[in-house]
Amino acid sequence: MARPKIALIGAGQIGGTLAHLAAIKELGDIILFDIAEGTPQGKALDIAQSGPSAGFDASLKGANSYADIAGADVCIVTAGVPRKPGMSRDDLLGINLKVMKAVGEGLKAHAPNAFVICITNPLDAMVWALREFSGLPHHMVVGMAGVLDSARFRHFLSVEFNVSMRDVTAFVLGGHGDTMVPLVRYSTVGGIPLPDLVAMGWTTQEKLDGIVQRTRDGGAEIVGLLKTGSAFYAPAQSAIEMAEAFLKDQKRLLPCAAYVDGALGLKGMYVGVPTIIGAGGIERIVDIKMNADEQAMFTKSVDAVNGLVAACKAIDPSLA
Numbered sequence: 188m189a190r191p192k193i194a195l196i197g198a199g200q201i202g203g204t205l206a207h208l209a210a211i212k213e214l215g216d217i218i219l220f221d222i223a224e225g226t227p228q229g230k231a232l233d234i235a236q237s238g239p240s241a242g243f244d245a246s247l248k249g250a251n252s253y254a255d256i257a258g259a260d261v262c263i264v265t266a267g268v269p270r271k272p273g274m275s276r277d278d279l280l281g282i283n284l285k286v287m288k289a290v291g292e293g294l295k296a297h298a299p300n301a302f303v304i305c306i307t308n309p310l311d312a313m314v315w316a317l318r319e320f321s322g323l324p325h326h327m328v329v330g331m332a333g334v335l336d337s338a339r340f341r342h343f344l345s346v347e348f349n350v351s352m353r354d355v356t357a358f359v360l361g362g363h364g365d366t367m368v369p370l371v372r373y374s375t376v377g378g379i380p381l382p383d384l385v386a387m388g389w390t391t392q393e394k395l396d397g398i399v400q401r402t403r404d405g406g407a408e409i410v411g412l413l414k415t416g417s418a419f420y421a422p423a424q425s426a427i428e429m430a431e432a433f434l435k436d437q438k439r440l441l442p443c444a445a446y447v448d449g450a451l452g453l454k455g456m457y458v459g460v461p462t463i464i465g466a467g468g469i470e471r472i473v474d475i476k477m478n479a480d481e482q483a484m485f486t487k488s489v490d491a492v493n494g495l496v497a498a499c500k501a502i503d504p505s506l507a
């Protein structure tokens with residue numbers, strides 16, 4: 188059977204890391220696409236030359252033409268600009284919306300059957316716009332945010348409890364921004380919910396609140412340290428987890444920015460919710476029940492996402 192074809196749209200920091208991870212995991216043959224000439228070709232060649240030592244079988248090719256992504260099974264989109272210190276993800280909206288238009292048209296023409304994972308920020312609005320511009324089915328276009336935000340939460344919790352990260356599960360829903368909703372009640376260590384661990388004296392409510400806030404600020408913390416760009420290792424790994432779930436029909440339950448129409452009281456919008464990813468793309472939205480506090484936070488986050496979508500429509504009337 189032929190290897191799957193993975194097209195990476197954007198060959199910057201995240202795109203290069205995606206290519207490296209996909210090659211090492213032998214997820215398929217890889218096309219790195221970028222408007223910058225030489226960058227995707229150089230990264231493809233560099234990673235390919237790590238193959239003999241790493242021992243993977245995958246072909247890597249750089250491209251500046253959308254024709255090269257033809258027939259892709261998975262497309263992961265990082266094209267656009269990242270933020271610099273002092274910027275919020277929302278500050279990227281104007282520039283990255285134009286990029287989504289170009290990418291959406293490229294996908295429509297050359298990879299209409301792909302499972303598309305968008306990473307470009309501000310995520311929830313960009314994945315919505317990318318879907319609109321591409322015209323692909325909603326269940327085949329998804330945004331990567333919840334896996335990353337949850338991984339950040341899990342990492343901080345594992346350090347606090349001094350337990351393996353593997354035993355910490357966590358859920359972060361809502362928009363990928365300051366209003367994201369880490370769901371403490373649905374987050375556990377070895378199945379024990381966080382509120383129970385507070386009651387057991389493993390941590391204090393104050394410390395837990397601090398971890399929740401640090402999770403919300405997780406991206407900004409890294410931007411502040413790097414100064415020249417934003418996080419790329421963990422974002423790339425998170426998208427690879429989603430791509431693998433699709434390619435291997437794993438039926439993973441992962442929080443993603445998916446199109447929700449009916450579940451969680453939402454009507455036709457993209458926002459971070461629990462999903463099942465398998466060979467059918469987004470196969471199900473998990474309609475969890477929230478308590479009053481969680482619902483209030485989630486509604487605030489949904490409102491923030493709707494505000495960004497309205498801003499996109501104001502910039503590009505073809506989206507209205």
Ligand code: APR
Pocket residue numbers: 196197198199200201202220221222223226265266267268269270279283286289290306307308309416417418419422
């Ligand atoms: N088509 C294709 N590639 C593009 C386009 C376009 N229209 N516009 C820009 N690019 C490319 C740039 O040439 C660059 O190589 O996108 C790449 C972006 O890479 P980086 O600047 O290194 O950014 P990165 O850290 O990878 O983040 C990309 O993901 O997490 C988000 O906020 C982040 O929006 C940003 C995106």
